[in-house]
Amino acid sequence: MLKKILSILLVLTMVSTAVFANGASDEKPMTEDGKVKVTMWTISTGQELEIMQELAQTYNGEHPEVSVEVVQVVGSETDTSKLMAAVVGGVGPDIYFLDRFTVAQRASEGVLMDLTPLVEDRAYLEDNYMPAAWREVVYEGEIYALPFDTDARMIYYNKDLIREAGFDPAEFDMANGPMDIDRFKEIAMALNVTDESGAYTQIGFSPFVDQGWHYTWGYVHDADFYDEKAHQMTLTEDKGVMEGFQFMYDWAKSMDPQKLATWKSTYYPQDMSPANHPFVTKKCAMVCSGPWRMDTINRYGSDIDYGVTYLPTPDKSVKSWAGGWCVVIPEGSKVPEEAFAFMNYFAGEPGQTKYMNEGNHLVTWMPSMENGDFSGSNAHLAPFKALLAEADSRPPLAIGAFIWDQLTVAQDKMALNESTPAEALAEAQELINQRLN
Amino acid sequence: MVNGLASRKKRAALITGLVMISPWLVNMLLMIVYPTLYNLGIGMTHYSGMGTPKWIGFDNYTFMFKDKLYGKSLYNTIYYTLLAVPIGVCTAMLLALAMNRKLKEIALYRAILALPSVLPLFALALVFMWVMNPRYGILNIMLGLAGIHVDWLGDPRWAKFSLVLLSQLGAGQYGLIFLAAMRGISPDLYDAASIDGANGIQKFWRITFPMMTPIILYDVIVGVGFGLQVFMQAYIMTQGGPANATMFNALYIYNNAFRYGSSIGYAAAMSNVLFFINVVVAVVIFKTSKYWVYEETNG
Structure with missing residues (x-):
């Protein structure tokens, strides 16, 4: 009896060892037909995902010894829990599509492989990638990613709603340069519509919607946010940050903070489908967003007569900020050479040109941008492209996601007029300093 | 031999x-x-999830005392638990009483009342976001008839309570357990009470409620455990906002483990404290249960 039991336990142990050992093997993963298998994870969906998968297919056709597979996974810009768990478990992907501003954080955590030894010609890459994007992928002098796309923030405005309120949409024309921020507010307030209970049914603009982020209004007010030499966030000392937060505070106050918050909960709730975006449903006449919003409007709001213009600024100077994504190799990949070869294709000229032309995205590979055709279906990208030279980028810090969250909480407090800008920023600064120290 | x-x-x-x-x-x-x-x-290390954890003793625990966000998350969690558990017991009891009615179509009513509790929480959360929409949500449409308008998820004063309300959709499961307990009470007790002239309310407070206290104890213990670990609703519906109003302890632990850099050690330490709190609360509830839980003794 005991022997039988021991035999069963032994077999079970052997089976489980074989199963678990599979994940820890150092052998290159191969497909059934003998090709080296490279797996890339992305949280992209829809058209972006399709383009990525097409790129992999084309690459596979040109490289019969390799099989690249692009797999869609769950996650968000700052939430890479699936990646972390998989990497620690030894079953991570070979390539991951990562929000570029978190590269420093993930590199400092040790999640990302240092790509420097794989790079043959560093100067070539440095010369051809957009400088701001390249800065974000270098951490402590080493290369941890290849930049992919980029973006910028502008104002979309609904010409019909502006006309109905008695203003001339031509005033928003980019040829006039950025609109004065006070004039912008004056027009926006005139576009607010309430029902009999006083609740907003339409608003001119909310600085808390879509890309109306803390960084947006800080950069609009000439903020730096970060002292590169001291490696410190400068929320309380930076005049521009304070002015940006004051701007948000005053805007909410002008519209009654709770009523504005209720409008947002109603028309811009969490996990809202793109078809219900308040600009598409004409619940707001203007919105701050990136080039990708054009696709949403064209798809779900084809009847909207709209334009795109600069962010309004106090001194009428051109301001914006750029973000974007990149590709990295997580630690534990058994095929880093093959993965890096595909990354060079994906984030190099072939991949970026296709992504720009077919995906309506700005990219970071400068030759693709310079040779790009910004007429026809890509004409709308031209103003965003023109902004890139002026655009700021978020500080690449090892606690980027934490900083983002604390700035968001401080912004929430502006939206609700819960505390003054000085109080909210002091609290955020204290929490960030605690972490940095 | x-x-x-x-x-x-x-x-x-x-x-x-x-x-x-x-x-x-x-x-x-x-x-x-x-x-x-x-x-x-x-929990005693500085660890990013990769490489070798670095031993730092009790630093993670001392940091908790300085970390205002930790304090806030703990406050939110206790607030939620203190509301969700007693309201949950009352809701489950009401559901059990409703499901215990002698009606022809009671099986159908039971199925309807228990249905929300078998749905996945994330699905309920998504539906609840529409139910709670300030303008188009059915909840506000009904409250609007009485002139009440609430921004459930956008107003920090109501956001936590909204999630307490959502948790009541899971009360059907406990309602069924309560129903089983209710039906296990000897009819003789009610007959005797009727002979003594007791009315319905008296029967409930003198017979039904005391006889069900062992099941209520179970509900409270399990409910407190779930309450202290509340996570998914906030993760899906509010992401901890507005202004950290729904930043619960488990969500803060998750953020530290997976979103903020190199904080898995700190997240582990917070989990250990949460575990300790959970054990202490459970022990206190058990120890004090002798004062309010009815125990049938033989002989």
Whole structure:
């Protein structure tokens, strides 16, 4: 009896060892037909995902010894829990599509492989990638990613709603340069519509919607946010940050903070489908967003007569900020050479040109941008492209996601007029300093 | 000789017993005991999830005292638990009373009342976001008839309570358990009470409620455990906002483990404290249960 039991336990142990050992093997993963298998994870969906998968297919056709597979996974810009768990478990992907501003954080955590030894010609890459994007992928002098796309923030405005309120949409024309921020507010307030209970049914603009982020209004007010030499966030000392937060505070106050918050909960709730975006449903006449919003409007709001213009600024100077994504190799990949070869294709000229032309995205590979055709279906990208030279980028810090969250909480407090800008920023600064120290 | 035989038989019985429970035993050792001990160790380190954890002693625990966000998350969690659990007991009791009515179509009503509790929480959360929409949500449409308008998820004063309301959709499960307990109460007790002239309310407070206190104790213990670990609703519906109003402890632990850099050690330490709080609360509830839980004694 005991022997039988021991035999069963032994077999079970052997089976489980074989199963678990599979994940820890150092052998290159191969497909059934003998090709080296490279797996890339992305949280992209829809058209972006399709383009990525097409790129992999084309690459596979040109490289019969390799099989690249692009797999869609769950996650968000700052939430890479699936990646972390998989990497620690030894079953991570070979390539991951990562929000570029978190590269420093993930590199400092040790999640990302240092790509420097794989790079043959560093100067070539440095010369051809957009400088701001390249800065974000270098951490402590080493290369941890290849930049992919980029973006910028502008104002979309609904010409019909502006006309109905008695203003001339031509005033928003980019040829006039950025609109004065006070004039912008004056027009926006005139576009607010309430029902009999006083609740907003339409608003001119909310600085808390879509890309109306803390960084947006800080950069609009000439903020730096970060002292590169001291490696410190400068929320309380930076005049521009304070002015940006004051701007948000005053805007909410002008519209009654709770009523504005209720409008947002109603028309811009969490996990809202793109078809219900308040600009598409004409619940707001203007919105701050990136080039990708054009696709949403064209798809779900084809009847909207709209334009795109600069962010309004106090001194009428051109301001914006750029973000974007990149590709990295997580630690534990058994095929880093093959993965890096595909990354060079994906984030190099072939991949970026296709992504720009077919995906309506700005990219970071400068030759693709310079040779790009910004007429026809890509004409709308031209103003965003023109902004890139002026655009700021978020500080690449090892606690980027934490900083983002604390700035968001401080912004929430502006939206609700819960505390003054000085109080909210002091609290955020204290929490960030605690972490940095 | 006889003793030796008995001893061998006992040993064989013990081995058979252990083999029989081995799936549970292995699962508990691998999935509960080992992670708990591992977590206790990781809580004493600075660890990003990669490489070797760096031993830092009790630094993670002392940092908790300085971390205002931790304090806020703990406050939010206790607030939620203190509301969700008692309201949950009342809701489950009401559902059980409703499901215990002698009606022809009671089976259908039972199914309807219990249905939300078998749906996945994330699905309920998504539906609830529409139910709570300030303008188009059915809840505000009904409240609007009385002139009440609430921004459930956008107003920090109401956001936590909104999630407490959502948790009540899971009360059907406990309602069914309550119903089973209710139906286990001897009809003789009610007959005797009727002869003594007791009305419905008196029967409830003097018979039904005391007889159900063991089940209520179970509900409270389990409810407190779930309450202290509240996570998914906030993760899906509010992401901890507005202004950290729904930043619960489990969500803050998750953020530290997976979103903020190099904080898995800190997240583990917070989990250990949450575990400790959970154990202490459960022990206190058990210890004090003798004052309010009815126990049937033989003889």
